[in-house]
Amino acid sequence: MSYVVDFENVSTVGVESSPVADALAGLRANEARYFKNKFDHRFTTHPAADVPDLVDYVARVLDDERDIVVASPPLEATEVLVDGVRWTYVFYESGLAVNVLYTLDPGGKRAVGFKLSDGMDVPDELDAFKFARQKSKLAGTIRGSYFVVKGDY
Numbered sequence: 001m002s003y004v005v006d007f008e009n010v011s012t013v014g015v016e017s018s019p020v021a022d023a024l025a026g027l028r029a030n031e032a033r034y035f036k037n038k039f040d041h042r043f044t045t046h047p048a049a050d051v052p053d054l055v056d057y058v059a060r061v062l063d064d065e066r067d068i069v070v071a072s073p074p075l076e077a078t079e080v081l082v083d084g085v086r087w088t089y090v091f092y093e094s095g096l097a098v099n100v101l102y103t104l105d106p107g108g109k110r111a112v113g114f115k116l117s118d119g120m121d122v123p124d125e126l127d128a129f130k131f132a133r134q135k136s137k138l139a140g141t142i143r144g145s146y147f148v149v150k151g152d153y
Contacts, residue, residue, distance in 0.1 A: 010026055014076045027118075044078060055077050061100050062112065097117070110148065
């Protein structure tokens with residue numbers, strides 16, 4: 001069942017099994033607020049089991065680009081297409097959120113972003129990355145990093 005993420009009344013619906021469920025729900029709400037404010041888009045997530053193509057797409061980009069395999073089980077995923085850019089998100093039980101930003105036109109921006117929920121450790125598979133911190137009213141402290149995608153997906 002899909003879930004329209006509410007950034008005014010943050011809920012752990014869909015991410016209850018995470019040990020940092022409240023922080024992950026806040027991080028997800030933070031993303032929802034961004035898409036609503038910037039693009040007037042309602043951020044809707046789906047159970048990962050219902051959208052295996054999205055989970056597989058993100059896993060393939062991570063593996064092909066950097067030999068990264070996320071150890072944590074995926075809980076939710078979504079894809080947003082706005083202004084010629086495809087944003088694919090997967091939210092993992094550990095509290096990790098991964099997004100693939102992929103401009104459809106050749107030569108556009110293409111990157112993978114990682115965001116760590118407040119209270120989670122950096123996963124072993126991401127220990128090579130440096131994470132910047134940002135404060136969020138919805139999510140506490142979010143740590144983020146990224147890399148540029150070089151391949152075509």
